[in-house]
Amino acid sequence: MGAGKNKSHRKKRISKHVLQSEERKKEAQLENKLISAAGGNGETLADSPVEKQSSDTKNSKVKDPQEAASYLTLWNHDRTNKSGAWKFNKNTQSWLLRHMYNSDKVNKQTFGLLVEYICQGGEGTRSRVEEDAKQKAIRYKEWEKKQQQQSNGEDGKDDEVQAETPKGAKNDSKTEEEAWAELNEHDKRKEYKRARKVIDALKDVREKEKAG
Template identity: 35%
Template sequence: MTNNKQANPDLQPKRRKLAVNDPPGDSNPDHEAKKKRKKDKLEQVNSEISSALVKAKDEIQKNKKHKKIKKKNPEPAEVSDPPNAPEEIVLEGEEDLSPEERRVLERKMKKILKKEERKRLREEGETESKTDSDGPTAAQMALDYLTCWAENRGEWKFQKTRQTWLLQHMFDLEKVSKDKFAVLLEYLEGLRGAAKDTSVQKAMALVQQSGETQDDAAVQQRALRAREVIQLLS
């Protein structure tokens, strides 16, 4: 029996012919419009960031002028917000951004604010430098490392940076005291390799220098330590 669809071509489903002007792919007008709205929103947020930065900069300048006036006319101390702290910037439309777009804007904002802060410090003649309050100095950490080696060997761990500092400054009476140098001599008994050879060469150079500058008391004191090091390591 012959199939009805084959017998009657009119019953077969008609295929839609693609028009020559049909765009390729899955073109979605709603998607394109959504992308355009998001792009416009990002441009708006960037514009608001610039405006907020100008406002923050003006606020900083106003606080600086107020600070100068306050120095001339001191008032009783009051609990207030930290100086030069701009108000929290709330951007309209930020809630419509994706998490990734929000992170990008936050990084951009922090970078611009940091640049403005560095510029302000330069104008005031200040420099961003570390102080003693930032943490222990390299000298203190090296001496603590030596003390730990002598008194608490169980918790002591070798640190090349601390050892290098000690080897570089062991002849300096101001940086390594007499008591610490005595402990350091015990530490040097285990010195090996290039560090040992370099220390001996440096000590011999100091001894030679002391013979050329006999009137220099500081050189003679370093030479005394150098002779002890040579005797220990040779």
């Protein structure tokens, strides 16, 4: 009789395992459909941010820009359809915020979604992103002023100091300053435009919150 009970328990465990397996398959199929509906560029489920979460926890950086783009694409689709397929991923978000001004890693379309994503985020994240954007905008305007003075034959020495350490802004790390200094005029201008877009978008959010 004891053997019969054990056999019965094994059957229940096997049945539960099979049911869980079937549920996972159904969820995978649903997520694939959602990614396709959201306009994914042929990503498979293995490439989607949902399935990559376990690997992201092991790796501090998201190495594939397309993976980060898919994360935002799924977020944008999910906020409209409320399917619950999108899951927050801290590592992916951190990667996006670190590289948001790098057009080689975050293209124009992804950046547009990222700005909307930031505007929907918490006050703490929005404040940090806005402060960083303001520092970048100040840095560019000071650099631009220095370039104009040099072209007019002025010294511009004092302005160079201001460009490195904007008033009211925190000092950037040496490596970031060096990387920025190596950018050509076009890329510096592109970074500035992105910074202005972030600043304007977050300003609109604050005004709407006050009005509401």
